[in-house]
Every structure is written in C-alpha cells, then in structure tokens.
Amino acid sequence: MTSLQPAGLDRVRERIAVTSAEEVITDSLERAREITELGAFIALADRAECGTGPLAGIPLAVKDNLDTRDFPTTGGTAALENSRPGRDHLAVGRLRAAGAAIVGKTNMHELALGITSNNAAFGPVRNPHDPSRSPGGSSGGSAVAVATGVVPVALGTDTGGSMRVPAAHCGVVGWRPTVGRWGTDRTVPISRTRDTAGVLATTVADVALVDELVTGDPAGDPPARRLRLGVPRRGYFEDLHPEVAACAERSLDRLADAGAELVEVDVAGAHELDADCGFPIVFFEIADDLPAYLATLPGPERQLTFADVLARVASPDVRAAMEAAAGGVCTAEGYRQAMETRDRLIAAYRAALRPKDADPLDALVYPTVPLPAPPVGDDDTTELNGRQVPVFLTTIRNTGPGSTAGMPAISLPAGTTRTGLPIGISLEALPGDDAALLAVAAQVEAALRP
Structure with missing residues (x-):
C-alpha cells in the first residue's frame, strides 16, 4: 500500500517557512514520481515556479481537462495528447496569480465520461488506500494527488459527481461549486448545463480559501442558530452497502449530538426526474460543446471533428457514450423536453430546502456514494449487497440529480470500512448558496472529526 501523507495548506506553509518554496515544490515533484504506480499524473513539470500571494510556494495539481498555458490539455484521450491551448482556465489563472505552482496535470476517466478513472488511453488511476480499487472519477488523479500528499489542493471537474465521488473514495474533501461560479470555458467539455471546475483538498478551510481566490466571494458566516439539515431518506439512504449505511447513521448521530436539527425530507421525484433528463442533456450538449471547444484551439486539433475524437477513444464505456x-440519441425536441424536466428537478430541490410551511434548511446531507470504492476493472457492473449492479448509475445515484440541477455540493470524509476504504458524506444546497454552504460544511466537518 502506498504511504499516505496528506497535508493541508497550513502545514505546507510551515514547511515553506522552515525550508523554502523551491524545496517544497521539488519535494512535491519527487513525491509525484514516487507514486507512479498509482497512475495519478499524465504530465509532470520539469520544474515549477511560484509567484507571490496567499498561495506563494504552494504546489497545485490540475486535472487534464482544464486548460493550462504551459502543459498540454489532453482530456485523457489520445486525439488531444499533443493539444496545447496556450491559455489558462479561469481557476488556474487566478490560483497562479495567487502564487501557486502547477506541478502537473492529473489523470482522469477518459474525456471525463465515467466515474472509475480506469483510463484505457493513459492507464488506470488506482486508489492509494488499496491499489486494487478505483479512486473514483472522473477526477481520480487529482484526488490521489491530494490523498498522497503530492499537493495540498488539486483542481478537478464535476458533471455528475466527478469531484465528490473520488473525494469520498480517497478520503479527502471535494467541492463542486454552482455551475458558472468558476467559469464556463477553457475546459474539455461534456455539458454546459452540468459541468463545473472545483477543488479537492484536505479541509473545508482550504476549499473555502481556494473558492474565494477563484471567485472573490468569501465563505459565509455560520448560522447564528443551530444547523437545520435535511435528511432525504427516500432514494439517498436506500440500498446502501452495510458499512456505508452504518457510517452514515453514525455521522447523523454525531451531527445531532453537536446540536444540528435533522429534518427528514423528500426531494420529490429527484431520481426519476434526473433519469428522464440527465443523460439526454449530456448527449445533446457534448455533441455541440466538444466541437465548439476544439474550434478554439490554436493547433491542428482545431480541425478535429467529434467523429475524429470518437475514432481514437480507447475506453469502451466512453466509446459507447x-x-x-454522435448517433443523435437526443433530438432537439428531446433536449427541450429534458430542460423542462430539469426545471421541475430544480423546483423539487427548492421545495425540499425552502419549504413553504417550515423554516428553511441549510443543506441536505446524505452518503456521497452508496458503496465503497469498487475494484479496478469493474467498469460495467460491481457487487452491492450480494448482486451485480451497474457501477456508473449506482455510484452517481446520490450525486447525479443535484449535478443535473446545477447545485453546489461538498463531500467530506466520514469514516472508513473495516478494511480502510474511505466513506464520504455530502452536503448540498441551492444554486448560488455556495458561501453559506461552505460555512455549514465547516461546522459539519468539526462535528464529524474523530
């Protein structure tokens, strides 16, 4: 098993004060090379330079579907392996301006169209807690980079759970902001409605700092009253792996002991509505959004078509999607209907979190993933409660609906299985309530801390 040495921003700053920023960055690159067997990186810097500011000397890893001016942006797929956009994604640019040093681009599920990070083009990413297991995806490499202490923070993206699933499986914090909060372009895209960049870190405080540096919006103040958290039993707490179920109940008990008011709620029809609209939105939008991104590239990749990229996809599950x-499984009329269904999904979340006949809730709380990390290679099905279940749909069961609705959410470490596989708990709020959700997450993190 790989040695786990996660370190938050404060600890890294202490090292910089004792040694130097250059030594910390050099150590980060050496650590990245030491974990090569985990497949976390697609590219590493020969050397990385830091600037000045609140992140001066802090090593940063970036998922390889976010544009960076000094690295290729491959999207984890062969057709883009030499693509050099020569520009920074909004979050990358703002963290550079704050002094961060980019040490490398992280491996991911090919084109971010999956949740295992078993990438047939660049090799699988492996869970540092058990290399025979998936780290989750699609931001698997970024989660591994944080969990192993290569970097204190890493950027990723989330369309249906791609920040929170690897956060849960690797035992770190994963933040998905409201869609649009972190910019909407300079990313190898899946869906303009659902895609967002975000961050993985070891603490909520580090997430909040990064979010503020990217957006200029500081985390809110904690509520002056006791927290009110909605517990959506139906759909979110059903058919869980026994150890996930037990961990979730322990987490609720700790929250109640810490003074939180737990309110059982129903997000009416959330999973059914998501099933009706989530994938149609993705299938329709990627057919437009990916070619639009390719057309902005400065190199020969700007001539690529959707079919050209598809022809070189190596991962069978990604090829199928x-x-x-490409086959037009979602028509323009189907897309229009899907977006109307999405409006009903957003309304269902709003009704649950802002009920007309009761005080508002601060967030929903639920298990991030219904089961612990599956074995590497379980790309189609995996075992849950004695039967084979679809690995993709089962993994994103809880994270998917809110992603389709564009909501902010955060996954926090909540415990482990008997064999040491991490388990996560998520909080989710309405679009635009990011600052308040981060304040709530800090309180929940304190209550769950062993």
Whole structure:
C-alpha cells in the first residue's frame, strides 16, 4: 500500500517557512514520481515556479481537462495528447496569480465520461488506500494527488459527481461549486448545463480559501442558530452497502449530538426526474460543446471533428457514450423536453430546502456514494449487497440529480470500512448558496472529526 501523507495548506506553509518554496515544490515533484504506480499524473513539470500571494510556494495539481498555458490539455484521450491551448482556465489563472505552482496535470476517466478513472488511453488511476480499487472519477488523479500528499489542493471537474465521488473514495474533501461560479470555458467539455471546475483538498478551510481566490466571494458566516439539515431518506439512504449505511447513521448521530436539527425530507421525484433528463442533456450538449471547444484551439486539433475524437477513444464505456451522442440519441425536441424536466428537478430541490410551511434548511446531507470504492476493472457492473449492479448509475445515484440541477455540493470524509476504504458524506444546497454552504460544511466537518 502506498504511504499516505496528506497535508493541508497550513502545514505546507510551515514547511515553506522552515525550508523554502523551491524545496517544497521539488519535494512535491519527487513525491509525484514516487507514486507512479498509482497512475495519478499524465504530465509532470520539469520544474515549477511560484509567484507571490496567499498561495506563494504552494504546489497545485490540475486535472487534464482544464486548460493550462504551459502543459498540454489532453482530456485523457489520445486525439488531444499533443493539444496545447496556450491559455489558462479561469481557476488556474487566478490560483497562479495567487502564487501557486502547477506541478502537473492529473489523470482522469477518459474525456471525463465515467466515474472509475480506469483510463484505457493513459492507464488506470488506482486508489492509494488499496491499489486494487478505483479512486473514483472522473477526477481520480487529482484526488490521489491530494490523498498522497503530492499537493495540498488539486483542481478537478464535476458533471455528475466527478469531484465528490473520488473525494469520498480517497478520503479527502471535494467541492463542486454552482455551475458558472468558476467559469464556463477553457475546459474539455461534456455539458454546459452540468459541468463545473472545483477543488479537492484536505479541509473545508482550504476549499473555502481556494473558492474565494477563484471567485472573490468569501465563505459565509455560520448560522447564528443551530444547523437545520435535511435528511432525504427516500432514494439517498436506500440500498446502501452495510458499512456505508452504518457510517452514515453514525455521522447523523454525531451531527445531532453537536446540536444540528435533522429534518427528514423528500426531494420529490429527484431520481426519476434526473433519469428522464440527465443523460439526454449530456448527449445533446457534448455533441455541440466538444466541437465548439476544439474550434478554439490554436493547433491542428482545431480541425478535429467529434467523429475524429470518437475514432481514437480507447475506453469502451466512453466509446459507447460518445457513439450515443454522435448517433443523435437526443433530438432537439428531446433536449427541450429534458430542460423542462430539469426545471421541475430544480423546483423539487427548492421545495425540499425552502419549504413553504417550515423554516428553511441549510443543506441536505446524505452518503456521497452508496458503496465503497469498487475494484479496478469493474467498469460495467460491481457487487452491492450480494448482486451485480451497474457501477456508473449506482455510484452517481446520490450525486447525479443535484449535478443535473446545477447545485453546489461538498463531500467530506466520514469514516472508513473495516478494511480502510474511505466513506464520504455530502452536503448540498441551492444554486448560488455556495458561501453559506461552505460555512455549514465547516461546522459539519468539526462535528464529524474523530
């Protein structure tokens, strides 16, 4: 098993004060090379330079579907392996301006169209807690980089759970902001409605700092009253792995002991509505959004078509999704209907979190993923409660609906299985309530801390 040495921003700053920023960055690169067997990185810097500011000397890893001016942006797929956009994603640029040093681009599920990070083009990413297991995806490499202490913070993206699933499986914090809060372009895209960049870190405080540096919006103040958290039993707490279920109940008990008011709620029809609109939105939008991104590239990749990228996709599950999109599985009329269904999904979340006949809730709380990290290679099905279940749909069961609705959410470490596999608990709020959600998350993190 790989040695786990996660370190938050404060600890890294202490090292910088004792040694130097240059030594810390050099150590980060050496650590990245030491964990090569985990497949966390697609590219590493020969050397990384830091600037000045609140992140001066802090090593940063970036998922390889976010544009960076000094690295290729491959999207984890062969057709883009030499693509050099020569520009920074909004979050990358603002963290550079704050002094961060980018040490490398992280491996991911090919084109971010999956949740295992078993990438047939660049090799699988492996869970540092058990390398025979998936780290989750699609931001698997970024989660591994934080969990192993290569970097204190790493950027990723989330379309249906791609920040929170690897956070849960690797035992770190994963933050998905409201769609649009962290910018909407300079990313190898899946869905303009659902995609967002975000961050993985070891603490909520580090997440909040990064979010403030990217957006200029500081985390809110904690509520002056006791927290009110909605517990959506139906759909979110059903058919869980026994150890996930037990961990979730322990977490609720700790929150109640810490003074939180737990209110059982129903997000009416959330999973059914998501099933009706989530994938149609993705299949329709990627067919438009990916070619639009390619057309902005400065190199020969700007001539690529959707079909050209599809032709070189190596991962069977990603190929199947791309073929569905290319085949027009969702028509323009189907897309219009899907977006109307999405409006009903948002309304269901609003009704649960802002009920007309009761005080508002601060957030929903639920297990991030219904089961611990599956074995590497379980790309189609995996075992849950004695039967084979679809690995993708089961993994994103809880994270998917809110992603389709564009909501902010955060996954926090909540415990482990008997064999040491991490388990996560998520909080989710309405679009635009990011600052308040981060304040709530800090309180929940304190209550769950062993």
